[in-house]
Amino acid sequence: MLDAKFIRENPDIVRQALKDRNDKFDLDAFLSLDDERRRLMRQVEELSALQNKIAEEMKIIIKEKKDTAAKISEGKEIKKKIAEVDKTYSDLEAKFKDQLLRIPNVPHSSIPKGHPSNNKIVKEWGEKRKFDFKPLGHIELAEGLDIIDFKRAAKISGSNFVIFKGAGARLERALIAFMLDLHTQKHGFKEIFPPMLVNRDSMRGTGQLPKLEEDMYKLKDDDLFLIPTAEVPVTNIHRDEVLKEEELPIYYTAYTACFRREAGSYGKDTKGLTRVHEFDKVELVKFVKPETSYDELEKLLNNACTILEMLNIPYHVLMLATGDISFAAAKCYDIEIYAPGIDKWLEVSSCSNFEDFQARRASIRFKEKETGKLKFVHTLNGSGVALARLVVAILENYQQPDGSLLCLKF
RNA sequence: GGAGAGGUGGCCGAGUGGUUUAAGGCGUCGGUUUGCUAAACCGAUGUAUGGUCGUAAGGCUGUACCUGGGGUUCAAAUCCCCACCUCUCCGCCA
DSSP, rough: OHHHHHHHHHHHHHHHHHHHHHHHHHHHHHHHHHHHHHHHHHHHHHHHHHHHHHHHHHHHHHTTOOHHHHHHHHHHHHHHHHHHHHHHHHHHHHHHHHHHTTTTOOOEEEEEEGGGGGOOOEEEEEOOEEEEOOOOOOOHHHHHHOOOEHHHHHHTOOOOOEOOOHHHHHHHHHHHHHHHHHHHHHHHEEEEEEOSSSHHHHHHHOTTTTTTTTSSEEEETTEEEEEESSSHHGGGGGGTTTGGGGGEEEEEEEEEEOOOOOOOOOTTTOOOTOOSSSSEEEEEEEOOOOOGHHHOOOOHHHHHHHHHHHHTTEEEEOHHHHHHHHHTTTTEEEEEETTTTTTEEEEEEEEEEEETTTHHHHEEEETTTTTTOOOEEEEEEEEEHHHHHHHHHHHHHHHHHTSSSSSOOO
């Protein structure tokens, strides 16, 4: 979230950010809510000060063994008044906090403004493979090789679930191991294996709640959520903590399954592996000092790109426009890989700098050695990379005329 | 799931309704002493949020915070209720 004081003092910056994001949030209503809230806060505090004073005076009266009746009724009077004003105040405060959590981050000045069509291609790597036969899509390839079973997955779970079988299952496992090993051994990340069910506080910390609750799988009886990405548990590792300056930067990488309801995207990419409810992903998460976060974003992006280069999959990198970046991000790169069978670019990674937006929500701070002050860290994350769509690209890019794969021996 | 014990500042830990301004210790920072280090001694040391003064660093001031929420009371770390978490034992279980 943004700092309430920052919003109060820079309403124009926030208004512009909302406009650039095409977000309908009513800032003026928020600002007057804030005014009213502070007015009532002052009232409650003044009354509380009086109440504290009466309690102090009471101590003296008891010590001097004087009559307490008058003071007690004075105290009762104040108590009643506080209860009245405080009711209104706490209702307002709750509303204020909820609204504050619904204001998106301010986009970084370096990114294009407006509609997703303004996303800018900032990098292109590799060449689209030329086929001397008509390339198949991954569904036909996978079913021909009997390495993925969509039908039975639908039977046991529902549509848009997937079963990997035999070499397909092994490919999935091998890719996970390959990515984790690369990031831990070459890129300096520490491997984490986090819980995949998280509580409400964690979902709020990284920004999935309160706005996106309907997109999440939820266990109602326990108020737990299935994680949509490892970003959630891993970033929340340091929720409500004060880190030492010398601990930073912290790099974590984690494999998890990711669960997405994809509510509202029915009819879109309904076939195959490109949009499934449960997929595997290796995620990269960083906690860094504020002044380094944009350099760290570039490094993070490179770490993800390395995976694709080592697998020799053509990709390009988009710098997302203000209208396309996620709620919590200030700047975001998407990496898309090319799938020649279905002739589509598929997003396999989103590398974002959240600046202090998540850190403020989740209260992740560090103590600056020189000044002794507490500051919010900057958090970043990116996929390195998402599996299901990567498998699409591997199958389609490495296919041979007979429907077998160049890179897989059966 | 059952029974019991707990949750206090960066950390350890005292604290059964108002002389507590959360004792004491550790740590950290500053100082004295010192050839250097250490020790000793002295001093300082939370967070959030509002008001106000200041160009600013910051000052002054209010409020809240002893896991979280609710209650009792003129007054709650302290009493009561609920939740969460940790530990011990029992049961169940991959």
